[in-house]
Amino acid sequence: xAFTNISNFLGPSSNSMVECPPPDVKFLFQxxxxxxxxxxxxxxxxxxxxxFNREFFGSMKSENEIMIKDASHEVFQVMIECxxxxxxxxxxxxxxxxxxxxxxxxxxxxxxxxxxxIAEVPKHKVTMENVLEVAIxxxxxxxxxxxxxxxxxxxxxxxxxxxxxxRFDSTLELFSPENTKHSLVIxxxxxxxxxxxxxxxxxxxxxxCVTGQILSTENFVAGAQVIARPSCxxxxxxxxxxxxxxxxxxxxxxxxxxxxxxSAKLDDFLYNC
Numbered sequence: 001x002a003f004t005n006i007s008n009f010l011g012p013s014s015n016s017m018v019e020c021p022p023p024d025v026k027f028l029f030q031x032x033x034x035x036x037x038x039x040x041x042x043x044x045x046x047x048x049x050x051x052f053n054r055e056f057f058g059s060m061k062s063e064n065e066i067m068i069k070d071a072s073h074e075v076f077q078v079m080i081e082c083x084x085x086x087x088x089x090x091x092x093x094x095x096x097x098x099x100x101x102x103x104x105x106x107x108x109x110x111x112x113x114x115x116x117x118i119a120e121v122p123k124h125k126v127t128m129e130n131v132l133e134v135a136i137x138x139x140x141x142x143x144x145x146x147x148x149x150x151x152x153x154x155x156x157x158x159x160x161x162x163x164x165x166x167r168f169d170s171t172l173e174l175f176s177p178e179n180t181k182h183s184l185v186i187x188x189x190x191x192x193x194x195x196x197x198x199x200x201x202x203x204x205x206x207x208x209c210v211t212g213q214i215l216s217t218e219n220f221v222a223g224a225q226v227i228a229r230p231s232c233x234x235x236x237x238x239x240x241x242x243x244x245x246x247x248x249x250x251x252x253x254x255x256x257x258x259x260x261x262x263s264a265k266l267d268d269f270l271y272n273c
Contacts (some may be wrong), residue, residue: 023040121154226272
């Protein structure tokens with residue numbers, strides 16, 4: 001059973017019709033401005049994390065006030081809000097913040113939150129100005145392999161999006177005297193680029209990826225995400241279903257904005273990888 005109103009349990013409820021049980025645990029954070037607090041419910045946290053479950057309901061008596069020293073109030077707050085099904089605006093947080101949040105999710109063994117954080121990495125903009133910072137952050141988190149790998153992929157894919165000549169020139173910019181101390185990181189980025197060059201795209205199943213290209217009978221992949229061209233009578237993102245068996249120039253596509261399966265022309269779509 002889904003706890004549809006569970007977010008109302010966190011903080012003052014804006015819905016007077018929902019009767020919320022009082023919190024029974026308080027997390028404390030010593031910051032420059034003083035002690036900050038986050039209140040929560042042990043049962044809810046225990047359902048989401050076996051670490052919390054052992055801490056609160058194990059053989060040892062649990063505390064009702066817990067001082068947190070290895071995470072900031074802001075990062076811990078976001079983790080608690082996610083447990084209570086409050087969806088944050090992920091674009092408000094940079095990769096450094098998400099890295100701290102991932103470490104918390106790892107500590108408390110919240111697998112779903114870790115998956116969500118990793119899925120956010122490709123949505124963050126990587127530029128020539130910050131690509132090395134992303135890779136350095138990946139190297140700092142090698143103990144958390146899925147997170148480190150996602151960051152290294154983000155850095156490598158920044159270069160992979162360029163044509164071969166521009167890619168070569170861009171990677172050469174990393175090799176400067178001030179970056180000597182990051183030689184291992186740069187090597188790993190180059191290694192990841194090499195690996196990605198031999199991999200097929202997870203969406204279009206092509207190597208190199210054909211994102212932005214028009215669909216054809218040769219490159220059609222069922223289940224791939226596409227986007228309608230401006231000239232198409234439909235709009236937005238869609239998921240390819242199959243060809244029309246009576247007319248191969250037509251396809252069936254599930255449009256994500258309306259969750260409907262509609263028939264459309266094959267060449268009305270571009271791959272959106």
